[in-house]
Amino acid sequence: MTSQQSADAARDRLTDAIARVGQGERDGLRYVYDHTAAKLMGICLRILGDRNAAEDVLQEVYLKVWRGAEAFDASRASPITWLCTIARNTAIDWQRASQRRAEGVAAASDDAAIADTAADPAEAHAQRVLVNDCLEQIETRQAGAIRAAFFEGFTYSELAARAAVPLGTMKSWVRRGLERLRECLSGG
Incomplete structure (x- = not known):
């Protein structure tokens, strides 16, 4: 052979x-x-x-x-x-x-440090409330994907698997959700 x-x-x-x-x-x-x-x-x-x-x-x-x-x-x-x-x-x-x-943990630590040393802690709190309010106005699937990706560190692949949708669909949800979040945060 x-x-x-x-x-x-x-x-x-x-x-x-x-x-x-x-x-x-x-x-x-x-x-x-x-x-x-x-x-x-x-x-x-x-x-x-x-x-x-x-x-x-x-x-x-x-x-x-x-x-x-x-x-x-x-x-x-x-x-x-x-x-x-x-x-x-x-x-x-x-x-x-x-x-x-790791970046999310570092960012959370940085946010905590900034909040502790901020000249106006009320302003930092108001910004967090605004982000959460805007996320509440976005479609539930998109807001959940954004929270999981940016606050919990999940990859698009992990999110797509969790939601049982194609990877491209998950990327679209996040992209459209971020567009709506930007509009909301800018007062649009």
Whole structure:
């Protein structure tokens, strides 16, 4: 057997295993994990630079594989390309969410410091009340997405998954909501 034939056979076995995962077979997932975990861990580790974070993301990757294996189309991508893409995107999403959460904590700390040292604490409170009032005037889905994205640090992908809508829909909700928020805050 040539090395190309061996590679083709390995790809076929992995494709078959992913198809079995799509049918809810745990043995299929075990096979996929056993034959791809090292490679996918390497991708996660390279992106995140932290072994513990990479292990957490790798677990999320295989949950996504379990939930989405029926969508895999071998005519569009090789199984390892599909899996690597899931790992890469999940790691990047996790990294972005972590950065946003860290920035949100820092911003909250900065807001608290500013409020404590502000010449007019009543003005700072009035601004917070105005933002909340404007958010109340926006469509509920849009306001909830804005709050989750900007105050809780969720990524668009996470928000889309939570709301069970396409990513583009979630981005549109946030964009339109921010436009309405700006109008409200500017007195329009």
